[in-house]
Amino acid sequence: MTDNAKSVTIIMIEDDEGHARLIEKNIRRAGVNNAILPFSNGTEALAYLFGADASGEVSKSRSLLILLDLNLPDMTGIEILEKVKSNPHTKRTPVVVLTTTDDAREIQRCYDLGANVYITKPVNYESFAHAIRQLGLFFSVMQVPETT
Amino acid sequence: MPISRGSFILSTLILLALGLFALAAVVVSNVWLVQRTQDLVTEVQQIRRLRAATVDLRSLLQDAETGQRGYLLTSDEAYLAPFRQAVERLGTQVETFTRAADADPVASRLAPSLVTTAQTKVAELQRTIDMAQAGQVQAAVEEVRTDRGKELMDEARAAFRDIIEEVETRLQSINARQASSADALWWVSVVGGLFVLAVTIAGMATIFVYLRQIAQTRQEIEELNASLEERVRERTSELGRANEEIQRFAYIVTHDLRAPLVNIMGFTSELEQSVATLQGFVDRHDGDENTTDLEAVRLAAREDLPEALGFIRSSTRKMDGLINAILKLSREGRRALKPERIDLKALLAASAAAVQHQVSEADGEIAIDVRVPNLVADKLSLEQIIGNLLDNAVKYRRRGVPLRISIRATSRPGGLVDIAVEDNGRGIDAQDHERVFELFRRSGQQDQAGEGIGLAHVRTLARNLGGDISLNSTFGQGSVFTLSVPAHPRAVARSVAA
Numbered sequence: 001m002t003d004n005a006k007s008v009t010i011i012m013i014e015d016d017e018g019h020a021r022l023i024e025k026n027i028r029r030a031g032v033n034n035a036i037l038p039f040s041n042g043t044e045a046l047a048y049l050f051g052a053d054a055s056g057e058v059s060k061s062r063s064l065l066i067l068l069d070l071n072l073p074d075m076t077g078i079e080i081l082e083k084v085k086s087n088p089h090t091k092r093t094p095v096v097v098l099t100t101t102d103d104a105r106e107i108q109r110c111y112d113l114g115a116n117v118y119i120t121k122p123v124n125y126e127s128f129a130h131a132i133r134q135l136g137l138f139f140s141v142m143q144v145p146e147t148t
Numbered sequence: 149m150p151i152s153r154g155s156f157i158l159s160t161l162i163l164l165a166l167g168l169f170a171l172a173a174v175v176v177s178n179v180w181l182v183q184r185t186q187d188l189v190t191e192v193q194q195i196r197r198l199r200a201a202t203v204d205l206r207s208l209l210q211d212a213e214t215g216q217r218g219y220l221l222t223s224d225e226a227y228l229a230p231f232r233q234a235v236e237r238l239g240t241q242v243e244t245f246t247r248a249a250d251a252d253p254v255a256s257r258l259a260p261s262l263v264t265t266a267q268t269k270v271a272e273l274q275r276t277i278d279m280a281q282a283g284q285v286q287a288a289v290e291e292v293r294t295d296r297g298k299e300l301m302d303e304a305r306a307a308f309r310d311i312i313e314e315v316e317t318r319l320q321s322i323n324a325r326q327a328s329s330a331d332a333l334w335w336v337s338v339v340g341g342l343f344v345l346a347v348t349i350a351g352m353a354t355i356f357v358y359l360r361q362i363a364q365t366r367q368e369i370e371e372l373n374a375s376l377e378e379r380v381r382e383r384t385s386e387l388g389r390a391n392e393e394i395q396r397f398a399y400i401v402t403h404d405l406r407a408p409l410v411n412i413m414g415f416t417s418e419l420e421q422s423v424a425t426l427q428g429f430v431d432r433h434d435g436d437e438n439t440t441d442l443e444a445v446r447l448a449a450r451e452d453l454p455e456a457l458g459f460i461r462s463s464t465r466k467m468d469g470l471i472n473a474i475l476k477l478s479r480e481g482r483r484a485l486k487p488e489r490i491d492l493k494a495l496l497a498a499s500a501a502a503v504q505h506q507v508s509e510a511d512g513e514i515a516i517d518v519r520v521p522n523l524v525a526d527k528l529s530l531e532q533i534i535g536n537l538l539d540n541a542v543k544y545r546r547r548g549v550p551l552r553i554s555i556r557a558t559s560r561p562g563g564l565v566d567i568a569v570e571d572n573g574r575g576i577d578a579q580d581h582e583r584v585f586e587l588f589r590r591s592g593q594q595d596q597a598g599e600g601i602g603l604a605h606v607r608t609l610a611r612n613l614g615g616d617i618s619l620n621s622t623f624g625q626g627s628v629f630t631l632s633v634p635a636h637p638r639a640v641a642r643s644v645a646a
Contacts, residue, residue, distance in 0.1 A: 016408075016411065018415065019407065022414040025418070071403075
């Protein structure tokens, strides 16, 4: 996010508003100033990512980074991950899975589907905050391709 | 008609007794009847002898008389032959007759006078013959003409007739009795035989019915057995599913509980930062004039808020610990076991080495005694169990007493291996022996940090291995925790599959 740092938008799909707020605060503390677009359910997030026609055309020439929780009220994050990684316009968009589940099979499945990073939310807040800050630092040095 | 075991034995016994009784009755009456027939035969023989003796005696007397008459008529000595023979045989014949007559009441009454008459008659005959031989034939004929001889002979004939009549009567009555006893024999044999036959048939029918019932019952039992095994299998898999569900449930619940907890802890943290900011502000305005408002803000920032936050923190931390414990247990239950051959001695030595530092500090020692040929189990589970038990032994030692820990592994019949971890620590009160294995429960003096998870975890691990753990402890003297696990993982594999 160094060169096109300003243009990358972080899409945060997280149903727990408290978590969303804490994540945002801690990312900001790491010095990341990119726009953060929060979605509290899968349907709205999909509508934003793939447009009303669900083709994904809308995401063309957007620079996105997706922060994804797996436990959503209307669908599982895995479904969203699958759609993102199979759509030609969004398949290069980095997806960071940030969730409470630490089940080995679940982690494997996410990577199989093309997830770029899988992070388990630490239970204890200090570790949680720390992990998010590290993630923020990571964001600040990573390159995000522009979608085609 | 179903026959119970008791009634079968009773009815069979009764039938058997009846049959035996009937048979005995038949035999006894037969013996008695045969005996009676034999008695009658003996009697008949006696009577025949009497009859023959009577008839012989009579013809003897007639022979003697015939000889005398012939001689008197002809004076020819040749006619005397029958007389001489008769006289010669008279003695024995009389004796035979008297003996035979003894058996008969009528004959024995008549016999003495008859014998006397016969002897008198023979004496009279002899006298006339003697007279004739002496040449006095006329005198002898005169003597005959006196009719004394004839009277004697008539008397004798009457007696002979009486005896023979009596004999005939008796023979007839004996014949009748023989016929009746033969009849009785026939009836007894036929009726008894029929009865025995009936009893035997009844007994056989009972046995047959009972045997058929037994066969039927056995078939039913076999069917039941088969269905029982099927049901056990069903129940086992049901239990397995239920267990899995509970573990999934625990896992899901703890995850869902964790999400709000992270929020509480997160925002508590945020609040703390805000409070720090507030405190800084209050501190900077410490010198300002004391208004009531400022005083209240100062109190809130310095005391009330930190206190409230402290309670929230400690509570959330505790809840966090509890949720983690449940999560750990549920995760342990879901973990796939990897049975492998284990060098138990090395495993125990490694576990002991892990706590060696603390044991040495307590001036203690660990003795290991392994008498188990081989053991196949999940290594990680065993390590965790032994590690937990050793940690507890060190943690709950008695102050001022050198710590002694002994680990013994022995084989037990039934393919089980017992691993006993014994310590000389503070021990556990008898009422808490079961409780210490429950989640979040602790026993004794609460002077050590801990959440009451260790032994619950150990028990879960032990049961996952297809075994169990038991406790034997005396308060104030020490505890023995005995882990029993199957030496081979077949049972374990089954429980995992279920």
